[in-house]
Amino acid sequence: MHEFHLHATPLPAQEIIDLLERGSAEFDAYLGREVYAQTDPAYLAAQKKRLLETVRHHLAHVGNKPTYLLRAPGRLNAFLEYLDMCDGDHMSTTIDGDIPVAVSPRTDDLLNVSNINPLFPPQQLCITDVFADFANASWEAHARELEDNWDHRSLVYPYYGREQGDWLNYVLSPYMRVLWDQPDLPVTGADITFGPATVPFRAGTSSSSAVVVLSFLTMYLMNREHLPTWTVTDVCRLLGEAEWYVGTHGGANDQMTILLNPVNSVSYNRHSQAELGSTALPFLRGVHVVLANSLWEVNKSAGGNQSFNMRKGWMQLGDDLMQLVIADVTTAIAQGAHHGDDWLRTRVQQTFGFTVERPLPLLEGDPGLWERIAANYHRFGSLHEDILDVPNAAVEELIMLLPVKITPLEAAGILGKDVHYIERHYTKPRRSIGGYHIRTTARFFYKQNIIGRALEHLFLEAESRVTSGEITTDSPEYDAYRRTVGVHVDNLQDALTFDFRVSVPQLDLLLSIAKRGPGYLGGKLTGAGKGGCVSLLVREEYSKAMCEYLDREYYGKAERFETYRQVLIDDMRFSSPGSKEYESARERMQILNDALANIADQRRVVTFSRGACALNFTLTPETVPSL
Secondary structure: OOEOOOOOOOEEHHHHHHHHHHOOHHHHHHHHHHHHOOOOHHHHHHHHHHHHHHHHHHHHHHOOOEEEEEEEEEEEOOOOOOHHHHOOEEEEEEEEEEEEEEEEEOOOOEEEEEEOOOOOOOEEEEHHHHHHHHHOOOOHHHOOOOOOOHHHHHHHOOOOOOOOOOOHHHHHHHHHHHHHHOOOOOOOOEEEEEOOOOOOOOOOOOHHHHHHHHHHHHHHHHHOOOOOOOEHHHHHHHHHHHHHHHOOOOOOHHHHHHHHOOOOOEEEEEOOOOOOEEEEEOOOOOEEEEEEEOOOOOOHHHOHHHHHHHHHHHHHHHHHHHHHHHHHHHHHHHOOOOOOOOHHHHHHHHHHOOOOOOOOHHHHHOHHHHHHHHHHOOOHHHOOHHHHOOOHHHHHHHHHOOOOEEOHHHHHHHHOOOHHHHHHHOOOOOOOOOOEEOHHHHHHHHHHHHHHHHHHHHHHHHHHHHHOOOOOOOOHHHHHHHHHHHHHHHHHHHHHHHHOOOOOHHHHHHHHHHOOOOOEEEEEEOOOOOOOEEEEEEEHHHHHHHHHHHHHHHHOOHHHHHHHHHHHHHHHHOOOOOOHHHHHHHHHHHHHHHHHOOHHHOEEEEOEOOOOEEOOOOOOOOOOOOO
């Protein structure tokens, strides 16, 4: 278990500007090979231009202070989704699109934040005051049902006293999480300047989590002498929990990947293990990933968070029901009440009222399976034979014991709680869906686990056979790996669409068009869904042609965006000018128009960059955080 360290030396802002302007072949090689995984001179020149703009803005904003230049990439869930939220193993990577930040220490507890993007006006915040408002919000009304801990308080009082969707909530979140455990910490603030970002904005590549990671690194650099000794595992879990402050109760995978992913790698993060681990996997050769923005924005300030949290409610309630079923069945076996035809289906129906539509020969006929399930099941991320130590056919039967859908009233009766508690604890479902979708949620995570392990095997086997000289990347055998991985990625999208219901028609439209494009192998949405980007696996020699095809067949046809425009028009029509809803819709309409005026920026081939880091201007050996 490695201790977390970030080794970086600040330089005066003007000195960083001089170094970037002067440039060197050595520094370009560092950026190209160790940071962006992209060595094209024109590309590197564009990155240095962004870095220069960041530091110049910082110099103008705060003066020639000692400065760190940090950057954090976007996260790409090109392969799996959501597993970290239920302690499953999650596979993702980081893209070369990133957010640069210049930071300097202060002597007080203020965050003085500016952003080159005019959508985000500069602000100055007192960290201590914001935390006091959050921590001192009355808990009396909730004390009977909920322990006053970080999980519950961030659920009941997210961003307390601040506007929902304010981007600085992400900047504040690591400070709030650390102060919750150490309220007397003498925290020091920082001057922070966010530069031009190349991570797609509100588009499913976790630009928000990149901000959380950057804020944590800033806090660490400014306060390291006062902070506790953390392991890398501690930091990953802390970052995941920190983001709960903004109102989304997610897992830690986005932050973990953004912090730790090695250059040119795919991270398989082992959230199912008691001791968090990560495996760096080689990606297939001859395959490019084209990241394409659907332009349907995930609007977290107007319902996006509720949709996200509702699905977490499906997971949490499903886990609680699964624990009850396992406990009841193992008790029945211990009491000898496990004999006769259909005894298991009958017991579950009589005890819980759940309808089981088909026979369960493995789980009814082998009580020893239940002993292993009871010992190994934790949450929905456990649904795989490698973890439960039972055949996957038995896992499929286990999933059948859960209800397809359950209403808050039905759940309250089973759990012995009132309906108000159920709707608050698991998030109130929208009237249109009528309840919590439990069985398909369990099946979704089971499918994700199956495909994740298959992909891991394919990546490692393909690389091993090429490295040993058994096959070449031009051989039919190697191309079979490419095609098989593409099929798996398409199957992931099917599960996201039909089991977890997080795709939307705009994403489906973009994917259906891409499937007919040159070199297509597979594709899926990336991120939480409900809008944003898709990642397309494309044969390397066709990736440029795929981008041009999307320009013509998707972005270049105005009718593709009629539905979204009408949604935004209706949002403005049925809200008051100047209201949050009106301004949000107006802003999204402007973003859509700007995007369609700059089509080439909406799709591109991405490389798998290094995780977050402080840029090294001295080019001395660095210690990179790892598990």
